[in-house]
Amino acid sequence: MAKMEKTDSEQLEIVISGAEEENGGTEALLPKRGAVSVVWRYFGFKKSDKDQQTIFCKICLAKVSATGGNTSNLRHHLRRRHVPEYEESMKLKGASSFTSQILVEISEGENEETDELVPKRGAHSVVWRYFGFKKSDYNQKNILCTICFTKVAAGGGNTSNLLHHLSRRHVSEYEQCIKLKFAPFGSAGGQQSLQDALARGAPYDRKSRRWIDITNAITLHLAKDMIALNTVEKEGFKQMVRTLDHSHCLQTSYFPDDHTGELLAAGLQEVLDSWGLPENKLVAITTDDGEDVKKAVEINKWAGLQCFGHKLHLAIEKGLSDERIQEAIGMCKKIVSTFSSSSKKRKDLAIVQNYLGLPNHVLTVETPTRWGSRQVMIQRVLEQERAISHVLKEDKKSRHLLPSWQDLEVLEAVNKALCPLQDFTDALSGEQYVGVSYLKPVLKLFNASILAEDENDPQLTKDVKRNVLADLNGKYSHPVVDDLLDMASLLDPRFRTKYTDEEKVERVLSRAVEEIVSLTKPQQDPLPGAAASGAESEPDPPPKPKRRKTLASFFKSQGGAVTEEESVREELTVYLQAADVDSDVNPFDWWRCRQTSFPRVAKLARRYLCIPATSAPSERAFSADGNLVPCHRAALKPDAVDRLVFLAQNL
Incomplete structure (x- = not known):
């Protein structure tokens, strides 16, 4: 009997050693990505198996075949080879989904070192392919080596410590990393997968439905239209992934007539x-x-x-009508045009930028149809003024373009007045969030701080602010437009009556009550005659049977019935007294959660908050x-x- 046990033990050792040789040693197996069934806790894949094609048992290291994600063979292997584990998996399978998920998470926590690490978001250096972060580390602060799972410190995105760790602990990977680092673009191993590119570009969890839908859609686009796979590595593609959500255009119409x-x-x-x-x-x-x-x-x-974008753009144009400003802006345009038309000057500018430690920015040309492009041009010229002067001095033909100190003072005064306005134009031009309710608060903010005159401002800056503000206030002073903006702000839970003038609050509330009452009234039949004739032909409904009075009926209020207007007014008052809402909250999401609490006010909010601001x-x-x-x-x-x-x- 003892001899038989020894023989079995020897045979078991042979089987295990054979499995180890087939698996390349006793390296830890990685779990299946996106696995849902609990049976996968007993099976895994080699680290080198990036596509997770070959399945190994974590207990005996035997290779198990399971095609198409079917787990029948996996359960059959457990039932035949590992009975206790099979019984445990059946218990987990019969448990509730919530309990099962908790048990799986506990099991994964016990073997935390073998969990798959998530790659760094937005990484460009090839060294990051050997390092990652835990899925629970959403801020990606603790860097772990994907080979030995050692924690490595690297502050500020610096990869020197990461390369040092590879050179000291993993020589072969370090040599491979150096080859990839200095290899030409498109060489073997240098192109990232579609999955990794999407993980960098899209702010969604890899297991979320939205992430899967976007991945499948872009994969279909690349395959169907025969697009190069390295498209996913380009900056334009990443920006596209970040802005996949957009509004819808219903129709465009052909209009051949004169636009009268x-x-x-x-x-x-x-x-x-x-x-x-x-x-x-x-x-x-x-x-x-x-x-x-x-x-x-x-x-x-x-x-x-x-x-609002057009209005602000025209107000800025009027604010810059001063002759001194026009001369300085004309000089600015000539400088930008000179550098745009000369490749030699652009090269010289780049050299001087590096020497002076200035940002390697090119000069921006003003585009009349693009809002804020003039301010961007002025800001860029002021930023590169030292480099521009150095390049222009070296060429006798362009020395007359050197900006004088008077021109620079004018440009600085203009830039100081206009710089804060650029962000508002961009923010109010979006399509995926409410814009019209922002107009009233933005105008109040302009008057209170952004365009308010400061004692330390130069006189020219004060004049520009005063002119822009006067033009904007005049354009939005029309009673109809003012009422529209007050109503939109009232229905935005972030603002309500905060930015409405006190003397107008009651009038705005009364108007809101009137509109809500008109919305809740049943629609009138457009053909009253036909409705009346139809009503006459219908037989009278049978009389309702009398019901005995209940005990609760004696305690009902005997006062007059509440009118629809009073009910609406009460609901509107409760809405105004609701808890304050953070400015980052989407008002559509807020109303979606609370439309059952304020059903009448929600109907009015749906009408006004959909109006675009630009x-x-x-x-x-x-x-x-x-x-x-x-x-x-x-x-x-x-x-x-x-x-x-x-x-x-x-x-």
Whole structure:
């Protein structure tokens, strides 16, 4: 008997040693990515098996085949070879999903060193392929080696300690890393996978439904359109992944007639009719500053809200009408044009930038149709003024372009006044968040601090601020527009009546009550005669049977019934008394969670908070239209253009 036991032991040792040789040693196995079934806690993959194709048992290190993610063979292996583990897995399988998940997490926590590490977000150096972070380390502060799981310190994104760790502990990996570091782009091993590129670009968890959908969609795009796989490594692709969510463009219409106010008004009416949208549901229309469009809105008697970006841009233009400013800006344009047209000057500028320790930025050209591009041009010239002067001095033909100290003072005064305004224009041009309710608070902020005159400001800065502020206040002082902005701020839970003038609060609340009451009223039948004749033909309903009084009926209030207006007023009062909301909260999410508590007010909020603050979404649709119909595609039919723009904006 003892001899038989020894023989079995020897055979078991032979089997294990054979499995170890087949598996390349007793290295720790990695768990299956995205595994849900509890049976996977007993199986894993080699670290070198990046695609996780060959399955090994963690207990006996035997290779087990399981195609298509089927776990039947895995359970059969446990039942035949490891009975206690098989019984344990069946208990876990029969437990509730919540309990099972907790047990799996505890099991994974016991063997924390063998967990798969998450790569560093936004990493560019090849050395990061050997280091990672725990999934629980969301801020990615504790760096771990993927080979020995040792914690390595590397502050400020510096990779020197990481390379030192590889050279001291893992020589072969260090040599491979150095080869990859100095290899040309596209060499073997230098291209990251689609999964890794998406993990860097998208702020979603790898197991989330959204991350999976985006990965599948982009994979289909690369395969179907035969796009090079290294596209996923480029900065433009990463930016695209970050901005995959966008609004929808329903339709574009061919308008061959002259863009007069009368014809535009008729065209807008046709758009509402084609989509079956009743005119009484139109709260406001956001337009640019074109006179024809404003006239069309007046003809249709609609409430119009002019684009905040256009308004701010025109106010800045008027604020910079001073002759000294125009001369300084003209000089600025000549400098930028000189460097743009000379490759030698651009090279010299880069050399001087490195010598002076200035940022390696190119000079920016002003684009009249791009909001804020003038301020960006001025800011860049001031930033590179020392390097620009050094380059221009070396060329006799361009020395006359050297900016004088008077020009620099003017540009600094203008930049100080306009720099804070750029962020507001960009922020209010978004499509995925509420913009119209911000206008009233932004105007108040401009008056209180951003464009308020400071004692330390130069006189020219004060003049620019005063002119811009006066123009903006005048454009938004119209009673209809002012009421619209007050109502939008009231229905935004972040602001409510905080930025409404005290003497106007009661009037705004009364108007809100009136609109809510009108929304809750049942729709009137457009054909009262037909409704009356139909009512006469219907038989009278049978009388309701009498019910005996209950004990609770004696305690009901005997006062008059509460009117609809009083009920709405009470709901609006409770809404105004609700807890304060952080400024970063999305008002749509807030209303989605609380529309059952304030059902009437939520209907009004849905009407006002959808109004865009700028015409930027429409401008983007126009740009897409122009890109789709260049000169060599001018024969496209209007219907084809409509379909192409729809696909380009919505896919």
